[in-house]
Amino acid sequence: MTAADQVHEWVSFEDPDEQRTWIFDATYLRSNHKCIYGEGCQGVLDAPAAEMAQGCCSYGAHFVDDDDVQTVVKAFVRVKPEHMQFHAKAVKGGFLRPEPGDDGETGTMTRLVDDACIFLNRPGFEGGAGCALHIAALDAEQRPLDWKPNVCWQVPIRLEHSTDDNGHVTSRLREWKRRDWGDGGADFHWWCTEAPEAFAANDPVYVGSRDEIVELVGRQIYDLMVVQLERTDWVPLPHPTLRKR
């Protein structure tokens, strides 16, 4: 793809309360992209593996800080064996993997069982395939994002911050790109924001992922963002994945 083929358009405004500039990827947020776990997601291995239903859970989840770990510690107490295929293994050996892992990976991560995250129920498990934390949260009529590691409810949305020499913060909300997985991302056979079949939602990202975005940026900023994304005097370019078709 040429640089022109990859253009996204963004909206930006100043935070009303602090020294921060917000930047939003309007091209992505107005697209109809969605996570298609169980609906054609080919996974992030080096070959197509839709039938394994691993989604992006093949390598375990990196926790961002201790609060993130504690969210899952508290959630796990409420997860029952009927929700989680590997519940007994997690009770016996914990759900965190020793550091560094076999592959030399450092940082606090979920443990792997049978080559994927310990929380990932495999196809055929009677409690349902997919994330056991997600399944248990829905069973408790709670939001999965309050039970899961941060990365697991944020992907395929990403918020990043940078601070300039004067202490001014710039915060960008955008799609999670292949490169955001680090070096390993280049080896993925497939990545959902590059896949036309994942642009299948009925609503745009900023509507369908409202809870997640509010959790990331706060309600006030979300509302200010919606005003910009719904401007009638301007329509951002369609997503590059759809333009290239």
Ligand code: SF4
């Ligand atoms: S975020 Fe993308 S890779 Fe991960 S499970 Fe969803 S569709 Fe698959």
